[in-house]
Amino acid sequence: MALQEFLSTMGCSVIWSHGMSATEIAARHFSAAIAEAEGAGHATDSVCRALLSLLVTKYLESRSVADVQSELRFIADNCDPDTDFIFMRP
Template identity: 70%
Template sequence: MSASEIANTHFSAAMAAAQAAGVDQDSVCRSLVNLVVSKYLETRSATDVQSELHFVADNCDPDTDFAFMRP
């Protein structure tokens, strides 16, 4: 099982649990992001984590190619 498959399995379960409990899924997503950032900070600098988050934010539009992709 790949890292993406593991993450997707747990993310799907968290979304299903939120829906079943009547909890806002955006709140659960925010909590998951906070957990990921906390985990990153155990082994990475704050600047490195910020860079990672900026990259994700800058490239989150599914209709836009990554800046480093060639046509």
């Protein structure tokens, strides 16, 4: 079985033709949303808040409320770029 076929059966979605990672795809769309919003006169904070709301809604389609809260808490607890992740600290 080819790697692409195997990953598909495991539920993994990979963009093979472009070789883009999920992070690269998300970053491209995020940048486009920010640019479009700024062009329309919307504040960056408003767009970020709207995207966060959409992300939470999508998460809740397949994850429990407690799991989503845990994910968001982890991100909030580790959002300082000058600080190591909690699990990396000695």
